[in-house]
Amino acid sequence: MTIQKFNDISAMEALKKAQSIAMGPFVFQAVAAMEELGILKALADLPPGESITREELSGKTGISLYAVGVLTDLAVTADILIEREEKDNGITGEDGGNVSEGKVCSGAIRRGLMLSKVGIYLAHDPMTRVNLSFTRHVCYQGLVFLAESLKNGRPEGLRIFTEDHDTIYPFLSSLPEKAREAWFAFDHFYSDRLFPAVIPELFKMFCPGVIYDVGGNTGKFALAATDYDSAVRVTIIDLPEQCAIARGNIKSAGREERIDVFPVNILEPDPELPGDADVWWLSQFLDCFSTGQISFIVSRIARAAKSGAILAVNEILGDRQKNDVASLVIDASSLYFTALANGVSRFYHARDLIPLIEMAGFSLCYEMDHQGMGHSVLFFRKK
Structure with missing residues (x-):
């Protein structure tokens, strides 16, 4: 394990890490929503080097442009997606809307999205995907009760699934389907x-x-x-x-x-x-x-x-x-x-x-x- 000294990173790097922790739950849930809504898959299915606009993502997934916008804006900021600005081929206007056939808008900019290296791991790496699913479907809600669990020496977060058991083990086969699948996938993967x-x-x-x-x-x-x-x-x-x-x-x-x-x-x-x-x-x-x-x-x-x-x-x-x-x-x-x-x-x-x-x-x-x-x-x- 790497042991860092106080001055190993700059103040700005430290602030970025601190804010990544403070806002981490938002990023996690955004990735989970992108997966559930098919946005992550649409991006993962792009041929190497190609990008897709927010409007194209909205049309491909059937998700509103608003939903695509708020999710992908955060994903870009969190280094999960890369946004590329390119000159358009002349079939869209400056605001991204369609223009009449034959009309050329030479100054139009196409803002295309593609997975970053981080996004590629989230979409394709088996260990990352197993961990993501386990965290999302088994752990996320229950971790709200972490401090209470530590104080009481009991798995207080288990109440999100059942109040009839003192441990999760007798209840594993009765977990909700997605949680059960995620638990066994996590266990068996390792x-x-x-x-x-x-x-x-x-x-x-x-x-x-x-x-x-x-x-x-x-x-x-x-x-x-x-x-x-x-x-x-x-x-x-x-x-x-x-x-x-x-x-x-x-x-x-x-x-x-x-x-x-x-x-x-x-x-x-x-x-x-x-x-x-x-x-x-x-x-x-x-x-x-x-x-x-x-x-x-x-x-x-x-x-x-x-x-x-x-x-x-x-x-x-x-x-x-x-x-x-x-x-x-x-x-x-x-x-x-x-x-x-x-x-x-x-x-x-x-x-x-x-x-x-x-x-x-x-x-x-x-x-x-x-x-x-x-x-x-x-x-x-x-x-």
Whole structure:
């Protein structure tokens, strides 16, 4: 992470950054509206180097010229769009309106719009689009209650979706459609890219015959593992609501013979867990819990696990990133846990997480950093 000194930037640059924060919600909602109204797509579909006027955008999208104007004016100022002024070809007047056929207005100016580099990322980059959708449909409204969540240690923003649950996890399958799609797209975008790199290494090092996928969600890892190895058996350990979703996916894939589910709330006072696994796989699971809850969970796994079993912990760790962009995404996303998920967890740093796991009865034996989209996989062996 870059450490800046007080005088690293000019006063004007500092003011611009400060105003970008103060007015950031307006810019975000303008981009969201441009996407919903088809304006962003119309701009993204332009051939390279070509531009489109506001009047042409209005006609192409069916959105009023007023709406196109207020959105694109802000987008230009926010460096999302580039406005090019060019001499017109003589078929429009100086005010942008059409003129009679054959009449030439030699002084007319055509003001064309095109995506800037920032706009290109917003329109085309998969990570940016997943993050944008997750922020918009899952987090934005709930983050209004961030300070209240921090004071109370509860996800107060969850009330925008439900008042019947203390955490978001039992409610995931009941989220409104767009929020549900955005949540799972966000989760799978980061976790799915990890599997092709890590699963071969996992089998090469430990040759597991039985794997427990703790917090297995929809069954993505279980299906990937059984795709890779024709003999391995996987049991998904998760909340009953998530196991029901996973069971449907397992059936659709025809894997009922090799993938099972074990419904349980692992935070129950004395959860009964099975103990035959060679590897316990925890993928983006511990970030859903407080440090006290992590100690409880890992201690229960240590008590159930057989001697020599491997605990594989996949997490996005704030102190194991390559650049400031990744660090920004991680630290910002941590506030989702605060305001909406559970009020007490976050994306952890390795320096804080590893001691918690070792104190529960495991020893770190192998590490894989910078996997997938900034993941680290920590392998522990039961003492």
